Amino acid sequence: MxxxxxxxxxxxxxxxxxxxxxxxxxxxxxxxxxxxxxxxxxxxxxxxxxxxxxxxxxxxxxxxxxxxxxxxxxxxxxxxxxxxxxxxxxxxxxxxxxxxxxxxxxxxxxxxxxxxxxxxxxxxDPGLMEDKMRMSGKSPTDELTPKEREVLIELGQGACNREIASRLFISEFTVKKHVSQILAKLQVADRTQAALYANAVGLTKYEMSVD
Incomplete structure (x- = not known):
């Protein structure tokens, strides 16, 4: 490169x-x-x-x-x-x-x-993303359901869908639905940016990697 x-x-x-x-x-x-x-x-x-x-x-x-x-x-x-x-x-x-x-x-x-x-x-930059999302006057995480918030935390820890399903005792299909809703509510493009967001607002800390 x-x-x-x-x-x-x-x-x-x-x-x-x-x-x-x-x-x-x-x-x-x-x-x-x-x-x-x-x-x-x-x-x-x-x-x-x-x-x-x-x-x-x-x-x-x-x-x-x-x-x-x-x-x-x-x-x-x-x-x-x-x-x-x-x-x-x-x-x-x-x-x-x-x-x-x-x-x-x-x-x-x-x-x-x-x-x-x-x-x-x-x-x-995660900090910029948070500022952008706060323009409406409230945090985007306020829009998440309790289960979606749990899934977001798992995303921030780098867990795959199978791991999230096992830890939260739900099906992989349900995890995919939650992830889709999280991306829409946070207005981010993919799970990597969702994980960055989780880290930026202090929900979790994780080791970043790019697949």
């Missing part, structure tokens, strides 16, 4: 390069400090994935992403930012970024996001 880093702070670029180099299947393929440099690097390397800062001096990382896509660059983009504002998050969704990670994230969280996005899934 070839990754390019776009950030106007040298120390940030070096730190990110160090983090991604922890993975044997990840190659730090290039870097850029602004939109113009980014276009040159992306057109030359055509990386699998780009880690890009939301704010690049006087530029927006979102504008760089839009420009890259208009030029036929089909790399996946993970937006890195210290901003957790609703406005920035909504703008990122409009541009259809593949991932949105806060700079305060732990290295293992960033690596998990990279692997998830590379496999074709979306990744939103």
């Amino acid at each position: 070839d990754i390019v880093i776009v950030d106007d702070h040298p120390l940030v670029r070096r730190g990110l390069a160090s983090v991604i180099s922890m993975q044997p299947d990840v190659n730090f393929a290039g870097e850029a400090t602004n939109g113009e440099e980014a276009m040159r690097v992306l057109e030359e390397i055509r990386p699998d994935l780009v880690l890009i800062d939301l704010r690049l001096a006087d530029e927006s990382g979102l504008d760089v992403i839009k420009m890259a896509r208009s030029r036929g660059i089909d790399s996946k983009f993970i937006l890195l930012t210290s901003s957790a504002s609703r406005e920035d998050f909504l703008k990122a969704e409009e541009v259809l970024v593949d991932g949105y990670v806060l700079k305060e994230a732990l290295p293992e969280e960033l690596l998990f996001a990279i692997q998830l996005v590379y496999k074709g899934r979306k990744y939103y």
Whole structure:
């Protein structure tokens, strides 16, 4: 997996390069400090994935992403930012970024996001996902039934449907129905994001893995 880093702070670029180099299947393929440099690097390397800062001096990382896509660059983009504002998050969704990670994230969280996005899934920082869901004024977990909440906790612990069925003394078919309802109520795409949510709001702690 070839990754390019776009950030106007040298120390940030070096730190990110160090983090991604922890993975044997990840190659730090290039870097850029602004939109113009980014276009040159992306057109030359055509990386699998780009880690890009939301704010690049006087530029927006979102504008760089839009420009890259208009030029036929089909790399996946993970937006890195210290901003957790609703406005920035909504703008990122409009541009259809593949991932949105806060700079305060732990290295293992960033690596998990990279692997998830590379496999074709979306990744939103769990804290941001919780803020997004609280826009209605209450927690999405309030909508869950007691049994759905139990299933969500099991998801957060990484249990498969068979394990959940055994632990909660219900059928696998019933587990699947509960999982479907949980995804709908939490407004998440898959059980991995549901597990992330469970961890973000303190329902459980678990070891993250990507199948």
